[in-house]
Amino acid sequence: MDLLSNMALGFQTAFSPENLAYCFLGVFLGTFIGVLPGIGALAAVSMILPVTFYLSPTAALVMLAGVYYGAEYGGSIASILLNLPGTPSAAVTCLDGYPMAQQGRAGEALFMTTVASFVGGSVGIVLLMGFAPLLSQVALAFGAADYFAVMLFGLLAASAISQGTPVKGIVMVVLGVLIGCIGADLETGADRFTMGFHNLFDGVSIIALAMGLFGISEIIASIRGSQRQPPKAITFRSMLPRPGELKRSILPMARGATIGSFFGTLPGTGQTIAAFMSYAVEKKVSRTPERFGKGAVEGIMAPEAANNAAAQTAFIPTLTMGIPGAATMALMLGALMIHGITPGPMLMTSQPQLFWGLVASFWIGNVLLVILNVPLIGLWVRILTVPYHLLYPAILVLICIGVYSVNNNVFDVYLALAFGVIGYTMRVLGFEPAPLLIGFVLGPMIEENFRRAMLMARGDYLSLFDRPISATLLALCAVLVLWALYSAVRQATRRPTTEPEPAS
Amino acid sequence: MLRIDLRDLIGGGLLFTLGAWFLFRSLQMHVGTSTAMGPGYYPMLAAGALIALSVIIAVSSLFRPGDVPEVSWRPLVSVCASILSFAIVMDFLGLMPAIVSTVVIAALADRRSRVLPTLLLAAGLCVAAYVLFISLLGMPMQPIKWY
Secondary structure (H helix, E strand, C coil): CCCHHHHHHHHHHHCCHHHHHHHHHHHHHHHHHHHHHCCCHHHHHHHHHHHHHHCHHHHHHHHHHHHHHHHHHHHHHHHHHHHHCCCHHHHHHHHHHHHHCCCCCCHHHHHHHHHHHHHHHHHHHHHHHHHHHHHHHHCCCCHHHHHHHHHHHHHHHHHHCCCCCHHHHHHHHHHHHHHHHHCCCCCCCCCEEECCCCCHHHCCHHHHHHHHCCCHHHHHHHCCCCCCCCCCCCCCCCHHHCHHHHHHHHHHHHHHHHHHHHHHCCCCCCCHHHHHHHHHHHHCCCCHHHHHHCCCCCHHHHHEEEHHCCCCCCHHHHHHHHCCCHHHHHHHHHHHHCCCCCCCHHHHHHHHHHHHHHHHHHHHHHHCCCCCHCHHHHHHHHCCCCCHHHHHHHHHHHHHHHHHHCCCCCHHHHHHHHHHHHHHHHHHCCCCHHHHHHHHHHHHHHHHHHHHHHHHHHHHHHHCCHHHHHHHHHHHHHHHHHHHHHHHHHHHHHHCCCCCCCCC | CCCCCCCHHHHHHHHHHHHHHHHHHHHHHHCCCCEEEECCHHHHHHHHHHHHHHHHHHHCCCCCCCCCCCCHHHHHHHHHHHHHHHHHHHEEEEEEEEHHHHHHHCCCCCCCCCCCHHHHHHHHHHHHHHHHHHHHCCCCCCCCCCC
């Protein structure tokens, strides 16, 4: 079996002392940062990214991936105990997790989310192992036009399916593409939009961008609303679920994992949408939908399974085609490229120990998370008792040092500050920053493939429709754009309902 | 509630301005043709799309009511000032003074901050940063610059 020998190689790589240590460190730090309210997985990954420059590529990726799914895991703890989602995708967990905590079932809710996360994550990894090799075979046949079409589709899907109105998502993607244009032109080396700053000649630093948009602006937004009650201690005994509770959760978990895997694989759509979708589905299939929002176990099991399944399957397009499955994946791609590795269909054959080592580390990381979350839950609860006004100055210092250390230059700190102000402005005006990051990473790749495709077709735009793959995807892009415009027009003409903004 | 969606109107306006700037700058570069694209071709397309979308957002905002944008000025100003102070102090005095000024200015954002805990936090972070970043990771940063 090919898969067996590959997994053997993977576990061999992942069980090396170095990688094992960084996997643990990543999962631990990720859970730690994820537990902190207001700081999500994106901010966590961008904070750890500069540190990984000092590691080997495999260790760097293993650690970053650990931070990523660790933060997703940790996010649910703050949601259940304090009704403060640590990550946007954990906002769904608040809906039923916090009522459970109020009924004194916090321990049970935490245990159940751990189970659901583990099951969802495992389903996602199995799919990743099965589909990634197949997809990378398909992707080998891709030409420049096909890449252009896939990436364009990913961009539009990212924006159209995100929360809020599709047009606002698309406009953020386009802004990200333009920010990605800043710096020297790929082919001619011409200076683009640098405004005379020679530090911008190599392009905008992805770390400064991500720290500004997600770290700094999240801190500014969460300082005001940080008044809260310290949570009660959780005993191990209180975590044991009621009899029959686990058995009744099998179907919700299965549905959640299926929905999550699907949305994770779609380029550009992430866990948030998967979690919201599976909650909606659970409520629809339930015979007692009135229990939802009042502490229904299904209401936390299904979204948590979906969320973690999506976190794993998002690696499929990222590693096989070099197209980020979610905004966090855009940062992973950035990390790969900084280490001089070109993500794409060749990655699996040219760097098998990196790919399979990473997959094996997902298994190890998932087991580590269960170990970290069940016996060590008291530690995470204690972190939540540290007052926020002592936490955020420390986080700010970490952000500043992290941004500074990339180039040992204060220019990037100023840049991060500028993006922090931009990100906060976007937040106030109701624009989402995640599509911007996807546009920023995909923009230059799209330009490269677009120019190559046009060069080969002698500038004939219609040639993009000659190949079946690109023609199909471009048709889907057109559908997405038309749908976005239609919903914008419909929203403008219809009398709107005054629905409250989801807390971010 | 407002009669128009002020948030989208402001957002659309800001994005339009940005788009116009990007379009203007890309047209100043060599644009080229679709066969041989110059550096300005692709940004020109993207800037055009940004302008079109921002117009849609701004115009549609006039026909529906929306929420008043809420800015928390105190955290915004003090967090920005603290990052700015990090950049300036880092350049002239080194890492530890930069950490102290960042923490102290950032603490002003929250009314619950007290003098002594803030200073203790700053001191603790100085030690932690020195051990972690300079001793362990070997990042080339000066703890304090002596002139």
